[in-house]
Amino acid sequence: xxxxxxxxxxxxxxxxxxxxxxxxxxxxxxxxxxxxxxxxxxxxxxxxxxxxxxxxxxxxxxxxxxxxxxxxxxxxxxxxxxxxxxxxxxxxxxxxxxxxxxxxxxxxxxxxxxxxxxxxxxxxxxxxxxxxxxxxxxxxxxxxxxxxxxxxxxxxxxxxxxxxxxxxxxxxxxxxxxxxxxxxxxxxxxxxxxxxxxxxxxxxxxxxxxxxxxxxxxxxxxxxxxxxxxxxxxxxxxxxxxxxxxxxxxxxxxxxxxxxxxxxxxxxxxxxxxxxxxxxxxxxxxxxxxxxxxxxxxxxxxx
Numbered sequence: 092x093x094x095x096x097x098x099x100x101x102x103x104x105x106x107x108x109x110x111x112x113x114x115x116x117x118x119x120x121x122x123x124x125x126x127x128x129x130x131x132x133x134x135x136x137x138x139x140x141x142x143x144x145x146x147x148x149x150x151x152x153x154x155x156x157x158x159x160x161x162x163x164x165x166x167x168x169x170x171x172x173x174x175x176x177x178x179x180x181x182x183x184x185x186x187x188x189x190x191x192x193x194x195x196x197x198x199x200x201x202x203x204x205x206x207x208x209x210x211x212x213x214x215x216x217x218x219x220x221x222x223x224x225x226x227x228x229x230x231x232x233x234x235x236x237x238x239x240x241x242x243x244x245x246x247x248x249x250x251x252x253x254x255x256x257x258x259x260x261x262x263x264x265x266x267x268x269x270x271x272x273x274x275x276x277x278x279x280x281x282x283x284x285x286x287x288x289x290x291x292x293x294x295x296x297x298x299x300x301x302x303x304x305x306x307x308x309x310x311x312x313x314x315x316x317x318x319x320x321x322x323x324x325x326x327x328x329x330x331x332x333x334x335x336x337x338x339x340x341x342x343x344x345x346x347x348x349x350x351x352x353x354x355x356x357x358x359x360x361x362x363x364x365x366x367x368x369x370x371x372x373x374x375x376x377x378x379x380x381x382x383x384x385x386x387x388x389x390x391x392x393x394x
């Protein structure tokens with residue numbers, strides 16, 4: 092299982108947070124056309140200027156989102172967060188045209204790491220929680236990270252990492268994998284019957300898969316993505332894992348098809364754990380998708 096960490100929601104993600112009234116942003120056309128202006132330069136040069144400015148201001152090329160960190164959580168866990176000065180993107184206010192080009196450069200060079208784990212999954216998708224006697228459907232786009240809506244719609248490149256096994260094994264999970272931690276000796280007694288186990292597992296799997304399928308179309312400008320379903324758990328055994336429906340057909344293939352229809356450039360979809368995985372990676376080239384499917388079992392690679 093991957094090492095867990097908590098990522099601070101970055102202070103310097105202002106392109107989705109910093110908004111201003113359009114009345115305060117001047118039009119792209121200069122007031123005095125005869126004088127030198129950024130707007131008189133070719134678009135390629137303006138974009139190159141934006142890239143140089145982003146680099147010169149040390150704007151990071153990657154961000155990680157797991158969810159907001161509350162002050163109380165920092166105090167309880169004694170997390171020392173180093174002070175970081177906020178980055179100001181004053182070029183957003185040069186003109187409407189230059190603002191749009193600056194945002195384009197920012198998102199084209201930035202990769203976002205979005206993690207879905209037990210800390211943000213249950214509050215976003217209540218159907219995963221066994222304490223919900225009557226499963227109620229989630230409302231709206233499942234924003235696990237409470238990130239600005241404009242950010243999700245503007246992403247170009249991201250890694251979407253779903254700790255499926257970690258979520259399923261949480262104490263409040265309705266999935267039967269959680270019984271390994273709660274009461275592994277009384278699995279059937281806890282659920283009542285084998286059919287009830289399968290029914291609860293099906294509710295869990297359908298809920299988490301549906302939430303991701305609902306999220307992806309909202310990322311309207313996404314061009315490259317790495318989607319990872321990590322099925323490993325703390326007390327995971329391969330024999331117990333074989334009883335789940337966490338396989339390529341249910342967790343991988345459906346997302347490859349979905350992403351291909353989305354107009355992507357590059358796709359990586361991976362399903363598995365430390366014992367092995369299935370992975371498909373490909374790119375759009377010459378009007379068609381070219382990719383390979385790799386299956387690894389232990390030390391063996393099956394292409």
